[in-house]
Amino acid sequence: xxxxxxxxxxxxxxxxxxxxxxxxxxxxSAILLTEFLQAGRVVIPIYIRTGSVWQERELRxxxxxxxxxxxxxxxQIVTLEMPLSDVYGDHWSMTGCGVPDxxxxxxxxxxxxxxxILLIKAMLWCQAHGVKEIALATLASNPFDxxxxxxxxxxxxxxxxxxxxxxxxxxxxxxxxKRDVMxxxxxxxxxxxxxxxxxxxxxHCGRCNKCAERQRAFSFLATGDPTRYVANLxxxxx
Numbered sequence: 725x726x727x728x729x730x731x732x733x734x735x736x737x738x739x740x741x742x743x744x745x746x747x748x749x750x751x752x753s754a755i756l757l758t759e760f761l762q763a764g765r766v767v768i769p770i771y772i773r774t775g776s777v778w779q780e781r782e783l784r785x786x787x788x789x790x791x792x793x794x795x796x797x798x799x800q801i802v803t804l805e806m807p808l809s810d811v812y813g814d815h816w817s818m819t820g821c822g823v824p825d826x827x828x829x830x831x832x833x834x835x836x837x838x839x840x841i842l843l844i845k846a847m848l849w850c851q852a853h854g855v856k857e858i859a860l861a862t863l864a865s866n867p868f869d870x871x872x873x874x875x876x877x878x879x880x881x882x883x884x885x886x887x888x889x890x891x892x893x894x895x896x897x898x899x900x901x902k903r904d905v906m907x908x909x910x911x912x913x914x915x916x917x918x919x920x921x922x923x924x925x926x927x928h929c930g931r932c933n934k935c936a937e938r939q940r941a942f943s944f945l946a947t948g949d950p951t952r953y954v955a956n957l958x959x960x961x962x
Contacts, residue, residue: 741764741765741766742766742767742854742856742857743765743855743857743858744767744802744846744858745760745767745769745858745859745860746843746859746860746861747769747770747771747786747790748771748782748786748919749782749783749784749785749789749919750782750861750917750918750919751905751906751909751917751938752861752863752902753860753861754909754912754916755861755905755909756859756860756861756896756897758909758912761793761797761798765797766797767797767798767799768799769798769799770801770802770803770846770858771801771802771803771804772804772805772806772841772842772845772846773806774806774807774808774817775808775818777820777922778921781918781920782918785917785918786801786918787801788916789913789917792913792916793912793913802849804845804846804849806841806845808841815835816921817835817921823921823922823932823933824921825931825933826931826932826933826935826936830865830933830937831867831868832933833921833933833934834868837870838868839868839870839871839876840879843860843879843883843893846858847883847891847893848887850891851887851889851891856890857891857892857894858891858892858893858894859893859896860893860894860895861905862895862897863897863900863905864897864898864900864901865902876895879893902937902940907944907945910945910947914950915951919934919937919938920932920934920935920938921933921934921935927954928951928952928953928954929954929955930955930956931954935951935953938951939951
């Protein structure tokens with residue numbers, strides 16, 4: 725194991741069945757995390773703060789969801805800093821200006837280098853704490869080049885070559901549709917999750933690409949969409 729003398733202790737002692745989950749507080753990663761818990765894994769949620777305009781609200785949602793499902797062996801959320809404002813500059817993810825709207829294709833929400841940025845620090849943290857697996861909730865429909873099997877295999881091997889330590893990247897939902905995943909999480913408190921590019925007044929905006937994706941996702945459940953969208957609240961004068 726690499727020598728990281730100042731690494732903070734874990735809430736749970738690391739065990740062979742421990743797995744880290746890149747957890748955003750969104751629907752897919754929330755369902756993935758609970759699937760591992762139900763399988764008896766020791767789960768460590770990892771949240772990466774990059775400075776995106778939605779992250780303070782997103783992180784609060786992540787903590788609220790974890791509190792709602794609190795159970796052993798769920799570890800406390802690990803928050804890592806990876807600020808990108810000096811790299812992304814006036815990108816819409818940093819400024820909130822020009823956020824892709826409900827009519828935009830999924831490709832419009834591309835964030836340059838997102839998966840390698842999230843993974844490199846999370847995997848180093850895993851190495852420092854003896855965690856051998858990290859999971860992502862990428863779905864079959866993900867359109868980006870840094871979400872392909874080839875990319876993850878290469879990145880995993882590169883990290884091993886660079887550090888001498890192996891952390892396996894697992895993606896249980898890689899062949900699953902959004903409908904499949906939503907059905908898995910139908911009984912969870914998914915109303916506590918958050919997935920909006922332009923939160924307003926503590927609510928989902930209802931006008932961005934991610935809000936549209938969220939509405940489509942909840943349409944797969946008989947219970948409907950419990951989310952409060954600012955656009956709907958304004959429409960009805962609430």
